[in-house]
Amino acid sequence: MADEDILGNVTSPLSASALNGVNDFVSGFLSYERKAANVLVAADVDPEALLANIYAGFSWMFLEAAGAEAQARIYLDRARKVQSRANAREGLLIEQLSHWVAGDIGRVQAIGETIVDAFPRDLASVKLHQYFSFNRGDAPAMLSIAEKARAASPDNPHLLGMLAFAHEQLHALDTAEVEARKALAIKSKEPWAQHALAHVMLATGRVQEGVQFLDEAQRGWGDLNSFMYTHNWWHKALFHISLGDEAAVLDAYDNHVWGIEPDYSQDQVGAVSLLARMEVAGIDVGDRWVSVVDKLVSRASDTLQPFLTIQYLYGLARAERAEANQLMLAVEDKALTAEGLDRTVWQQVALPACRGVLAHARRDYANAVRWLSVANPRMQEIGGSHAQRDLFGQLLLDAHFKLGNWTIARQMLEMRRTWDPDGMPVNRMLRQVNLELEKQPLKAAGRSA
Template identity: 50%
Template sequence: MTQDLYGLETTASRPDTLQAIDDFIHGFLAYQPKSAGVIAAADADPESPLVNAYAALLWMFLEHPVAPEKARPYLQRAQAARGANAREQEVIRAVGHWVDGDVPGLLAACDKITDQWPRDLAMLKLAQYHLFNIGDAAGMLRMALKSLPEAEDIAYTHGMIAFGYEQCHLLDRAEAAARRAMELRHDEPWAHHALAHVMLTEGRVAEGARFMESVVETWTDLNSFMRSHNWWHLALFYLSQGRHDDVRQAYDQHIWGLEKDYSQDQVGAVSLLARMEFAGVDVGDRWGDVADHVAARGQDTVSPFLTLQYLYALCRTDRPEAAELFKAIEARSADTTAYDHAAWAEVALPAARGIAAHAKGDWATAIRELGMALPRMAECGGSHAQRDLFEQIHLDALVRDGRASAAQQVLEMRRTYDPDGVPLNLMLSEVYEKTGLPDLAKQARARAERTLASV
């Protein structure tokens, strides 16, 4: 019996099929486009169970309502194939759970696989992806740590551990794990990503920008999500530093335009454009193209985290499709049989109401509805940094509604992790002026000016 690149036995016998399996695993972990070759390999070897299971898995990462329809023929071939070994059978079952919409079943299956085969990092990555999407940070960390010590020698192990630690607010451990990953592979993009999170959270903005710029050349050949997302993180550092031209250049060259039809590229563009506007950056006519591509998704409620950002883009551009997407959110929230019913009904729906109200200038409703949703936004998925978009929408509504005292409270709390940020301190200066505290306003302006002078 042959083995994959991490020494796990597989029944794949054809050299091309085995190479495609290795390319899928490594491409999946390293965010390289070569993972897509598993589709053609599965078509060329329809009786090989694992390669067809992986092809089905790849289709599910489309994050689109049509994904199960695309994935199911490959899943059926994997299920019908003879001779799958014990691990391959468990992988097929895990993928089947996802295609059927049974995420709890998928997570249980991944737990079982990684208990017995801790070097199966593809199943570990799959589990982390879903735990991330339901806001289970502790689960992400627990799952990643199961890979030790057996997978200690693999850089991607430590990158996943680093992100698990970061999402659990264990920042020192996250940084140590990310740096261990980079000792094994300097080009490990998920480790870069984890370090960007740590530095952003700790207010190490200038250091974060320098670090990400130092590894940026290693992202050139990554898939569109990882390349655009790491650039998105770099752009957040630029925003804090008041580097408007650099933010626009990052958006135009590295964030929007790589794969315009892909979900993650779309929400990356949406969330950065929104942040740019909140920070006072002129975005020109950039919203139109993004909204066109988001509108083409139709009534997409695959993920509450993604859907809320689609809704923001459609509402921001006053697209008629916004009303249809809102109805789809209401319908999804009414499905009491879904495993994620509470996330949709109790978090995403009020957040959607708040987003729609914000676009209409109904600040009071935006404040009320988003205020209800914010404490539980993690249930909708996304990282701390990504979910901050909804905090910023809420803050913008507070400022626009003249609630200066409430805005001051939010801004000073935000200053604990962005102490010298230019847009934050300029906003804080305006708020202090409105609350009759000119000395504090002057100090906030001075902080912004020092940052601008340093870059």
């Protein structure tokens, strides 16, 4: 009888320990649990375990850092040596890893589509395809790939979580909530469904409900990897910002958002984003930028993903580090040398966004307005979620506010109140804006007198 993974996908022959490593990767990847990393040990113990080595290569590529390709190539080369044993699905996975290491994400995605069409129970491939689509801001593709797998796994909570988040990114909030609650009815601790539901609650102004929901959910986060653990706490902190609960925001940051895996890209940008949002909301963050920026210095030439780079840059500039200039030069070079779709994104979106956040961090609010006004309408193209990209809207609002552009600031604040009607920072800023606007006729009358 052929070996199968935990989802029923046939594998080439594997030892018991290698199969356990593969299953830990598949289940851990889908559930954002630390056990996914066990596949690295399994692959090192058995260099001829084909699928374990493929997934070990994937694991290195998820690091999103310079040097990951070299490490992933070690496992790719091992898989190549025993490729004659590969079944059809594994052969496609080898090619997918090869193109990922080479940086050809378009080809990675095309292969992923082929895999899911032929092997719809391969939910790890569905998840991987969503990962790349998310990084490119392609929510329709996120939904399409998950729908392809629905018939084969209609009651899988991880797939339902993927469907929920795809719908949320498409602004289909009611459908997103239905799918998320289906997932949670099957597996109450499914973290991606919890995450999708937190997005829905944030987008619909259900702030107190969001706090209560995540208060309960966080009891089951003990096995999560650093990304999912810190990111769901990041969402909880956003609710606390809206409520004006500074102590809870700082507690979330200090104990749950920053410091879990401080060398990891997603943990770093989560910290940068939350510190920036706290400052826009009027919260004194003290010296908290220091420990983050100490880790960002190594990102001074990192242009792997524009969504990450922009936030690295903001952190470096906000802490007044000279490396911000180095990273800005790297962005300008990337805008000139990138190819195809990447070149369009870097030239027309990432470059002006970087100029805008750099200006804001340096308190050059006029240039922050200038460049963020160019970039923000197209920010979806750099990836990230609506909630994550809202950082750039907040920085633009803050720049207008600091410049005294009261009419524009009022329009932006009123727009924000459509999804955060009771938010304390929003309403506090709006009160000040309205007071300033009320003064203008009085000032004009004084001048005419």
